[in-house]
Amino acid sequence: MPRGQDLLDEAISLISGAGQDDLADRLTAQRDKFFFKSLAGVPLANKVKKAGTALSGDASDGNINAVESLVAQIEDKADAPGTVLT
Amino acid sequence: MTSDVYFMDARSDSADTSLIAKTTTVFDAAGLDKLISPGDVVAIKLHCGEWNSSAYLRPVYARAIADRIKELGGRPFVCDTTTLTYSPFSSRATELDLLLTAERNGYSSAVLGCPFIVADGFVGTSDYRVDIPEGYLLKEAYVAQAIAAADVLVTLTHFKGHGMGVIGGALKNLGIGAQSKRGKFNVHMGGHPKYGIGAAVEFDENYVVDKENDAEWELIEEACPIGLFEIQDDNTIKWDRDKCMTCLGCLGVMNPRGIFQPNQMLFDATDIAIGDAALGVVKTVPKVGFVTLAIDVSPKCDCAGFSDMPIVPNLGVFASTDPVAIDQACVDAVTASPGIPGSMSEEMGVEAAGERKFDLAGAAIEGLSEQTTINTAVVNGLGSRDYELHHVEPVGRDKFRFPYDERPTRQRLGRMFEKFQPFPFDRHDGHGYDRLPEVDIEAVKPHDGPTVGTHAHAAYHGDGTSHGPNGHGAPENQWHPGEEGTRSHSTTHEH
Numbered sequence: 001m002p003r004g005q006d007l008l009d010e011a012i013s014l015i016s017g018a019g020q021d022d023l024a025d026r027l028t029a030q031r032d033k034f035f036f037k038s039l040a041g042v043p044l045a046n047k048v049k050k051a052g053t054a055l056s057g058d059a060s061d062g063n064i065n066a067v068e069s070l071v072a073q074i075e076d077k078a079d080a081p082g083t084v085l086t
Numbered sequence: 087m088t089s090d091v092y093f094m095d096a097r098s099d100s101a102d103t104s105l106i107a108k109t110t111t112v113f114d115a116a117g118l119d120k121l122i123s124p125g126d127v128v129a130i131k132l133h134c135g136e137w138n139s140s141a142y143l144r145p146v147y148a149r150a151i152a153d154r155i156k157e158l159g160g161r162p163f164v165c166d167t168t169t170l171t172y173s174p175f176s177s178r179a180t181e182l183d184l185l186l187t188a189e190r191n192g193y194s195s196a197v198l199g200c201p202f203i204v205a206d207g208f209v210g211t212s213d214y215r216v217d218i219p220e221g222y223l224l225k226e227a228y229v230a231q232a233i234a235a236a237d238v239l240v241t242l243t244h245f246k247g248h249g250m251g252v253i254g255g256a257l258k259n260l261g262i263g264a265q266s267k268r269g270k271f272n273v274h275m276g277g278h279p280k281y282g283i284g285a286a287v288e289f290d291e292n293y294v295v296d297k298e299n300d301a302e303w304e305l306i307e308e309a310c311p312i313g314l315f316e317i318q319d320d321n322t323i324k325w326d327r328d329k330c331m332t333c334l335g336c337l338g339v340m341n342p343r344g345i346f347q348p349n350q351m352l353f354d355a356t357d358i359a360i361g362d363a364a365l366g367v368v369k370t371v372p373k374v375g376f377v378t379l380a381i382d383v384s385p386k387c388d389c390a391g392f393s394d395m396p397i398v399p400n401l402g403v404f405a406s407t408d409p410v411a412i413d414q415a416c417v418d419a420v421t422a423s424p425g426i427p428g429s430m431s432e433e434m435g436v437e438a439a440g441e442r443k444f445d446l447a448g449a450a451i452e453g454l455s456e457q458t459t460i461n462t463a464v465v466n467g468l469g470s471r472d473y474e475l476h477h478v479e480p481v482g483r484d485k486f487r488f489p490y491d492e493r494p495t496r497q498r499l500g501r502m503f504e505k506f507q508p509f510p511f512d513r514h515d516g517h518g519y520d521r522l523p524e525v526d527i528e529a530v531k532p533h534d535g536p537t538v539g540t541h542a543h544a545a546y547h548g549d550g551t552s553h554g555p556n557g558h559g560a561p562e563n564q565w566h567p568g569e570e571g572t573r574s575h576s577t578t579h580e581h
Contacts, residue, residue: 002452034341037348038451043433079342 004036007045014052015067018059026071035078044074088472089411092116094480096381096400101487102480108403109147109377110154113240115478116405118375121238124159129205129236129371131264133244133254133388134166134188137177141382141393143244145192151240151377152200153489160238164193165203167230168210168267169389170274172334174309177391179267181208205230210267216366220466223358227366228269239264239371241409245380245416247397247430247448248387250353251360252456255413256376257463260367261360269366273359276332281355283337284330288347295321306345309336350453357454361462364409368468376412378404380419385430385447397431397447398423410469413460420444 001009008031016024027048035041048070055063092115094108101107113119122128130151135142148164155162166188169178178184181204188194193202206212214234216227233239241259248254251262265273275281295317297303306323307315311333314326323345332352340346368374380401384393401419406412424439425431425447434446444456464471491498510518529537 033344034346034348038341039434039446039449042446043430046433 002037002039004039004041004045005031007042007049008036011045011049011052014049014056018052018055020055020059020064020067023064023067023071026075030074030078033078035074041074041078044070044077048074087470088474089406089408089470090116090476091404091406091408091411091415091473092476092478093402093404093415094478095402100480101483102485104486105379105381105403106146106150107480107486108478109379110150111481112403112405112478113151113154113375113377114481115476116375116377116407118240118377118405118407119154119158121373121375122155122158122160123237126160126237126373127235128155128160128162128238128240129233130155130162130164130240130242131205131233131259132164132166132242133259133263134178134184134193134202135191135388136391137187137190138391139191139388139393141244141246141384141396142191142388143242143379145197147379148193148242149198151242152198155240156199161200162240163201163203163232164198165205165230165232166193167206167263167265167270168204170267170270170333170335171311172389173338173391174305174335175391176335178389180210203232205232205264206266206269207231210270213266213268214370216370218362218366218369218466221362221365222462222465223355224272224362224366226272227363228266228272229367229370230264230266230269233264233367234370236371238373238375239367241374241376243376243378244382244388245378245404245420246383246387247385247444249390249448249450250454251357251387251459252444252449252454253413253417253459254387255416255459256378256409257364257413257459257468258360260364260409261362261459264367265363269363271331271333273356273363274332274334275352275355275359276330278332278355281352282330283332283334283346283349283352284327286352287340287349289325289327290345290347291322293323293343293345295323297321300343302339305339306336306343309339311335348451350451353449353451353454354458357458358462361459361468362466364459364463365466365468368409374407374409376404376406376409378412378416380404380416383420385444395426395429397425397429397443399426406473408469408473410460410463410471411473414471415473415475417444417456417460 008027012024012027036045051067051070055067092112094112098104130148132148133142152162166184168180168184169176171179177187184204188202195201212231213228214231216229218224218227241256243256243259246254251258262270262273279285295303295306307317314329316324318324383396383398385397386394398420401423404412404415420443422439425437430447431437431443436443436446442456463469514520
């Protein structure tokens with residue numbers, strides 16, 4: 001499996017486990033896009049996994065907001081024209 | 087066979103160790119000066135950078151080489167070539183666009199001291215076809231006309247990563263950069279029965295265009311310069327894939343939407359073709375040399391409309407007559423270097439010294455190799471991966487003085503200063519300026535802020551407005567030269 005999807009799956013599991021199913025579902029909607037099949041999505045997948053790890057240890061508003069911010073960034077970048085090659 | 091690569095690192099503490107001086111120093115050390123005979127027309131091929139990229143080479147490096155070529159009696163010009171329409175909004179696909187982009191990025195005759203030329207003409211069809219039976223995949227190449235016509239080619243390269251090529255080095259500067267647009271279609275596998283986009287990518291014929299939620303849905307048709315995509319009445323897409331030229335203009339539109347599925351084969355084949363097309367250039371131009379600066383090593387190419395932070399510190403400047411050896415030397419130097427914290431090398435987990443950087447931090451998709459193009463160029467006989475790295479010593483700062491007036495200061499400026507004295511000796515008892523005789527220097531050095539308060543009549547408050555001599559408020563604080571003693575406020579602080 002491409003490493004972007006791999007990291008994203010770990011993040012989704014952590015975020016879902018922390019009770020944030022809406023955020024997890026939003027990430028699931030992105031996982032099959034080229035952004036995560038390519039290497040372009042790896043840095044953000046890594047960041048959201050780290051944020052998910054923090055969330056699973058402490059479901060504070062700050063940690064939820066951190067995950068939500070990254071989910072929004074992913075939704076924005078995953079569909080951006082030209083993201084992949086250039 | 088072992089090739090020679092000449093190298094100077096990126097540290098500098100004097101004129102002759104500046105990177106500009108080092109660029110011409112390694113040029114000579116590698117014997118590239120010997121390539122140039124009086125009257126030779128010399129093409130300096132470089133990447134002038136896309137609109138909004140910023141890691142491309144500063145024009146001064148090309149200027150320094152052009153000046154050196156002129157010293158040797160050659161006639162230099164600096165050049166780049168038109169690109170494929172590799173995104174819907176690329177900025178160098180025609181000569182007109184390329185010249186506008188090049189000028190914005192600093193590449194003009196005034197800066198370079200020689201013409202800046204688009205080597206493959208207005209559209210990119212000015213070229214010279216060359217047979218390459220030795221090629222691993224390609225059997226012909228189309229070299230940009232101005233490069234093919236030159237007596238000497240100096241390949242001046244910014245070493246960096248690349249989404250498709252994995253690395254952007256000397257070989258890619260030849261195998262893509264020195265090809266005409268027609269040649270670039272060839273290298274990118276346009277029309278290839280197995281590796282071209284038309285043949286290779288998995289196309290979702292059942293994809294339905296979501297016009298309500300996809301604000302840029304029209305790009306699906308508009309991304310193709312020859313109109314091969316047509317949205318049907320039921321919002322599915324018809325693609326005349328047999329005619330695809332592999333211009334890459336649609337990938338950034340189709341891949342994110344899932345209309346195309348990623349295809350590693352296309353990327354790998356292109357990386358092989360770069361090595362072959364590079365051979366075509368070397369076979370076409372009688373004399374070719376290479377200078378590569380491994381500085382601002384961004385993870386993606388200068389063809390991107392942005393430049394990410396470098397993945398490794400500045401490494402230095404290399405020169406050679408072997409494009410394979412110089413690329414291998416650069417790859418090895420990047421591998422040996424620690425990555426920069428916070429850069430793509432860290433985000434991809436390859437920041438440690440000794441880790442290969444570009445396979446993950448440069449490539450767009452997993453599975454590509456930073457060695458593919460280099461290895462292909464070994465197979466087709468273009469050069470050797472084995473090299474001896476020669477550390478070049480500086481040649482002395484005298485050689486790098488300001489060339490337009492080499493006289494020392496008094497000879498240059500003495501008479502001028504007698505007429506137009508810039509220092510106001512007639513003021514303040516010969517001290518020239520209104521200054522306090524002494525202040526508490528230590529008071530403004532603490533890292534946690536000054537130990538004295540803000541001046542009662544401070545002119546600026548950090549809010550973008552002036553409250554001083556040229557702004558509103560505090561008119562009593564206004565003062566002009568010649569009004570000594572008339573100011574209402576003394577030079578002492580009021581805390």
